[in-house]
Amino acid sequence: MSADKRFDWPALQRCLWRLHRDARPFLRRALLIGGGACLFYRARLRQANDPDFSVPSLSLIHEQSWLSKDLDFTGIFSGDALELLPQMVVRDAAGREFLEVEGVRLGFAQVGLTLDPELALETARTGEFEWEGEPVQFLVADPVTLFREKQALVERRNQPGDTLHLALLGDYSAWEVTTAVERLLDPAQNLSVSEAREFLALVTDAVRRRPNVSLDPRVARRLGTLLTSPTELSATLRGMLSRRAE
16 A cells, blocks of 8 residues: 555445454444544535535645545554454564555554543444445544544644544534534424433533534524524523523
C-alpha cells in the first residue's frame, strides 16, 4: 500500500464489511474514531436529505481533504488487535507489523486531545450500513465527542481536513437535536416510552456538551413555533435549550 494513498467512504465500508465478516470479536471491542467516523456521519447526513442541513458540494481540492489515510480505532490496544486479527497482519520492509484490511491500514489511538476512550465507549453509537445485501454494524464515537475532539484539533493544528470535519459534525449534531425535538413534540409520531427517552437523552447530552448547538439559526427557525406550544414537555425543552445557550 502506498504511504500516501487515501480512501473514500465506500473503500472504508468495504474494510468494515470484511471486519464484520471475518473479525466480529474485533468490532465488538474497537470504537471507530477519526476521519472514518466523520465520513460515516457525512454519509448519514447526506442520506437524511434535510434541506436545512444538507452536505455542501465541495471543490475537488476540498473533497480530497475528506479522504482518509487509514481507519482509526480506540478502545483496544494495537497489540491486542494484532492477536485478534493474525490473518490481517502485514510487515513492512523494516519488519514492523501492522494491520491492513482490503488495502486500508488500521490505526489505533489510546488518547486524544479531549477524547477519553472509556468515556467515548460509554456514549458510543452503533453505526450501520448495508453491503452486498448484508447489514454491517460497528461501534462509532458519537458526533458530539467527535465534534469536541475536532474543535481541539482545529485550535491546535488548523488542518483543512479538521476544519471540514468540524463543520460537518456541527451540522450533524444540530440536525440531530432539531429532528429529535420535532419528533418529541409531534403527537403524530406516537413515540413509545423508550423512543421518547432516547430522543430526550440525545438532546440533553448534546446541549450539555455542546451548548452553542441551540444558537444555530436553523435550529431556532425550525423549533421556534414548536417550543412555544403550551405543553409541559415543550416548556422543559425550551428551558433546556435556552438555559444551555446562555
